[in-house]
Structures are given as C-alpha cells and as structure tokens.
Amino acid sequence: MLGRLYAKWMYAWETALTTRDMNRVERPLEWGFEALADVGGAELAARVERREMSGLEAMIALNERIVAEPQSFYGYETPRDFRIEEHFPALYPTNVRPETLEQEREWKRRAEVGELRKEPFLRFTSAVGTPYPENDTVNARWYEVKQTVDSRQVEGREGNGKSNGEGRRPAELERSDYAVSANVGRTIAACRQAVVDIRSCVDWLESQGYEQIGVMGTSLGSAYGFIAAAMDSRLRVCAFNHASTQFGDVVWTGQSTRHVKAAFEHAGLTQDETRAMFAGVSPMSFMEAYAATGRPRGEGDKARRTLVVYAPYDLTFVVKYSREVLTNFDAHGVDYVAKVLPCGHYTTGETPYKFLDGWYLGSFIWGAFRRLRGQGALAASEG
Numbered sequence: 001m002l003g004r005l006y007a008k009w010m011y012a013w014e015t016a017l018t019t020r021d022m023n024r025v026e027r028p029l030e031w032g033f034e035a036l037a038d039v040g041g042a043e044l045a046a047r048v049e050r051r052e053m054s055g056l057e058a059m060i061a062l063n064e065r066i067v068a069e070p071q072s073f074y075g076y077e078t079p080r081d082f083r084i085e086e087h088f089p090a091l092y093p094t095n096v097r098p099e100t101l102e103q104e105r106e107w108k109r110r111a112e113v114g115e116l117r118k119e120p121f122l123r124f125t126s127a128v129g130t131p132y133p134e135n136d137t138v139n140a141r142w143y144e145v146k147q148t149v150d151s152r153q154v155e156g157r158e159g160n161g162k163s164n165g166e167g168r169r170p171a172e173l174e175r176s177d178y179a180v181s182a183n184v185g186r187t188i189a190a191c192r193q194a195v196v197d198i199r200s201c202v203d204w205l206e207s208q209g210y211e212q213i214g215v216m217g218t219s220l221g222s223a224y225g226f227i228a229a230a231m232d233s234r235l236r237v238c239a240f241n242h243a244s245t246q247f248g249d250v251v252w253t254g255q256s257t258r259h260v261k262a263a264f265e266h267a268g269l270t271q272d273e274t275r276a277m278f279a280g281v282s283p284m285s286f287m288e289a290y291a292a293t294g295r296p297r298g299e300g301d302k303a304r305r306t307l308v309v310y311a312p313y314d315l316t317f318v319v320k321y322s323r324e325v326l327t328n329f330d331a332h333g334v335d336y337v338a339k340v341l342p343c344g345h346y347t348t349g350e351t352p353y354k355f356l357d358g359w360y361l362g363s364f365i366w367g368a369f370r371r372l373r374g375q376g377a378l379a380a381s382e383g
Contacts, residue, residue, distance in 0.1 A: 010313040014344035018255040018315060021095040025177060026259040029267035031055040032185025033062075035130075039073055040065055041185060056269070059184055059277045066188075066280030070289065073280065074231045076127035076196040078203045084142060086118040120144070127200055128193040132178075135168040138197050179220065180251065182263035184277055191224060191247075191281040198228040202235065212372045216361060218242060219317065219345065223283055229304070230286035233293040237368040239307040239361050242314065242345055244321040245284035245328065248275035254316040256345070284328065291332035305368040306336040309360050316345035337364060 033045035044058040053061070066073045088111040093100045110116045122140040129136055179190045198215060205213050214237030217225030222240035229235040244250050251257045252264075252271040264274055279285050294304030306329070310322035329336045339360040343353040 007313060010342075010344055010347065011315065013350075014313055014315050014347050015255065017344075017346035017350075020097070023096055024256075024259045026262050027177075027182045029263050029269070030183040030186075031059055032183040032187070032189075033058070035183070035185040035189040036062060056273060056277065060273075060279075063188075063277060063280040067285045070227075070280075070286060071231060074192060074195050074199075074227065076199065079124040079127055079200050082122065082124045082204045082207070084120050085123050087121050088116050089119050089141070122201070122204065124200065124204070126193055126197055128189070128196050130189065130193065132168075135193075137168070138200070139168060140201060180257060180260060182260050188278070188281050191227070194221075194224040195228045195231065198224060199232050202232060206234070212236060212369055214238060214365065214369065216241065216365065223247060223281065226283040226290065227281070227286055230283075230290040230293060233297060235293075235304070236372060237305050237365060239309070239365055240325075241309045241357065241361060242317045242322070242348070243283070243308050243310060243325045244317045245282065245324045246275050246321065247278040247282040249321055250317055251278065253318045253321075256316045283325070287328045287332050291334050294334060302371075303335040305364075305371070306334055307339065307361070307364040307368075308336055309339045309341060309357060311341040311343050311345060311348060313342075313344040313347070339364075 031045070031048070033041035033048070035041065037045075040062055044053075044062055047053050048055050048058050090111075091104045091107045093104050107116075120142045122138070122142045124138050126136045126138055178186055180187050202213055213234055215225040215228060215235050216239040217223070218241040222243045225235075225238060226240060226243070229238050249271070252261050252274050261274075275282075283290075294306070296302055308322070308325055308329075310317070310319060310325075312319045314322065326336070326338055341348055341353055341357055341360075343350070347353055348357050
C-alpha cells in the first residue's frame with residue numbers, strides 16, 4: 001500500500017517537473033542528411049532526391065554504416081588550439097520561467113560588480129564542425145586538484161553541463177533543442193561531435209601528463225560518455241548517471257522528448273523505425289566494443305570500472321531500458337556496479353535524492369581512481 005502511494009506521488013512529481021517548461025518546440029521531421037555529408041549523407045540525399053529510396057530507408061542505411069565502421073564515424077584529428085582561459089562562470093537557462101531568468105540576471109550582476117571570480121576553462125575548436133560557429137568552440141570548466149604526489153595521478157574533469165555546454169547553444173534557441181530534435185541527421189551529428197569532444201579532452205589530459213582518466217555522464221551525457229568509452233580504451237573509469245540502451249526508445253517513450261515523438265508520429269514513423277534510424281548513436285550498438293575496450297590492456301592492468309545509476313520512477317529513461325543495460329553488461333562480461341535511486345529522472349536533482357546520487361557517484365569514482373593509482377604503483381615497483 002505504502003509502495004503504491006509512494007509510486008503515485010513520485011510519478012506525479014516527476015511529471016510536474018518534466019512538463020513545467022513550456023518552450024519545448026515541436027518541429028517537423030527533417031532528415032538532415034547535410035549534417036552528415038562527409039559520411040555518405042550527400043550521396044544518400046541524392047538517391048532520395050532521385051526517388052531510388054525513401055528518406056527513412058536512406059537514414060537507416062546510413063546508421064548501418066556507422067554501426068559497421070564506428071571508428072571511422074567517431075574518428076577525428078586532435079585539435080591543435082587547446083588553451084586555458086579565465087572566464088566568469090555563467091548560467092545558461094534551458095527554460096524561461098521567471099525565477100530562472102531572475103537567477104541568471106543576478107548571476108550576471110554579481111560578475112559585473114566583482115562578486116564572482118574568474119575560473120579556468122579549457123577551450124579548443126571542436127574537431128567536428130557545424131553550421132553554428134558558437135557551437136564549435138568547446139568550453140569545459142577545468143578543476144585542478146594540487147597534490148604533493150606525482151602530478152600524473154591528479155584527476156582532471158571535463159565539464160560540459162548547463163553552466164558550460166549550454167554556452168555553445170545557437171543564438172536563436174532558448175534551450176539546446178538541436179541536441180535531440182526531429183532533425184535526425186543533425187541529432188546524430190550532435191552526438192558525434194560530443195563523443196569526439198570527449199576524446200579530444202582525453203588527448204589534452206594525456207598531453208598534460210595524466211594517466212588515469214575517466215568519464216561521467218548524466219542522461220544524454222551518459223550516452224555520449226558510453227560511446228566515447230566504447231571507442232577509446234583510455235577511459236578506465238566510467239559512471240553513467242541514468243542510462244539506456246537505444247537512443248530511439250528514449251526519444252519515443254520519454255516525457256522529455258514528447259515533442260520530438262509527436263513530430264515523428266505526425267510523419268507516420270513508428271517506434272521500431274525511430275530505433276533503427278538512431279542505431280548509430282545508441283549505446284546498444286556498441287556493447288561489444290565497450291566490453292572490448294574495457295578489458296585489461298597489459299600486465300598489471302585490470303578491467304575498466306563502470307557504475308550505472310538508474311531510477312525506477314524515471315519517466316525520461318524508462319526503467320526497463322536501464323535494466324537492459326545491466327542485462328547486456330552481464331552478457332558481455334562488463335565489470336560494473338549498479339545503484340538504484342528511489343526517484344525519477346528530474347527528481348534526482350531534488351532533495352534528498354541529489355545527495356544520495358552524489359554519494360553514489362563520488363564514492364565510486366574516488367574508489368575506482370584510488371584502485372587505479374594502487375595498480376600503477378604496484379606495476380612500477382614490480383617493474
């Protein structure tokens with residue numbers, strides 16, 4: 001009885017949080033082949049124009065190419081303009097609620113009168129270009145922990161959340177709608193850019209002498225982080241805060257993407273078709289690769305450490321898809337830890353759940369890196 005009441009209360013709270021923003025815009029379906037022109041998009045668009053195949057058939061074919069040759073699609077040339085710059089931290093609201101806009105104004109005022117201090121940001125030009133210049137400069141908050149031990153053991157973090165990544169948002173948008181939208185090609189290209197930007201940050205960390213590197217992603221960021229790790233064995237600690245298997249299933253079933261689903265439904269698409277046309281950006285497509293890059297690389301190494309945090313009352317990453325992640329990890333022999341939050345997707349950011357989530361993530365990451373450091377010291381002594 002209490003369990004049912006709790007679930008009813010949690011679903012109502014979660015729904016209130018996911019429906020309070022009124023600026024989620026339904027846009028018509030667009031295939032967006034131009035965003036993937038360098039990987040066959042232009043060729044397929046021409047075939048669609050000649051009516052040799054439908055837009056859906058062409059997009060599914062393109063995704064099949066990506067899945068067959070992911071290292072080609074997610075490959076890149078390391079950027080050459082890495083630099084640390086000092087900037088005032090800024091807020092970039094994803095909604096237009098009065099209290100949020102007031103918070104942004106107050107934050108700007110504090111910066112103008114000197115009540116905030118400038119902080120270091122890692123910046124560089126993304127190896128994947130887009131039609132939006134403001135989107136093509138990576139803006140990652142840099143936190144450096146100074147210790148007396150070998151500096152190569154110091155943990156570095158690349159942050160790309162609301163206070164940083166949203167700064168790359170095209171000027172005509174109120175929220176980062178182009179990251180997941182009814183423009184299929186642009187959505188896939190956004191994921192590609194995010195994965196490449198993560199790997200580029202790893203390049204920079206290595207150039208600074210760091211040897212133990214991990215990635216933590218929440219929600220959409222967990223998909224980006226997962227694919228980056230599947231492509232890159234240097235990511236030895238991975239924490240996925242809300243995870244799912246199929247990108248298309250999340251779009252189709254999640255409350256946060258109901259406006260995107262509506263566009264697809266109005267165009268006559270089904271859930272199965274949506275799943276197929278996003279296969280190239282779905283963690284499920286790269287489970288085997290993730291397992292392979294996570295295996296020991298040499299003598300003294302151990303398997304990659306992975307954390308999955310999920311929530312049974314999640315209405316954005318529906319829980320059955322999160323549990324599919326664990327099932328597939330078991331099937332592929334992935335070494336992982338699973339933690340369950342007694343809340344939903346958006347309620348994770350509310351008290352008291354945010355503190356529990358922080359404990360799960362922080363304690364896991366701290367312990368995983370501590371173990372890596374111990375392994376490194378042992379290997380050095382044996383050598």
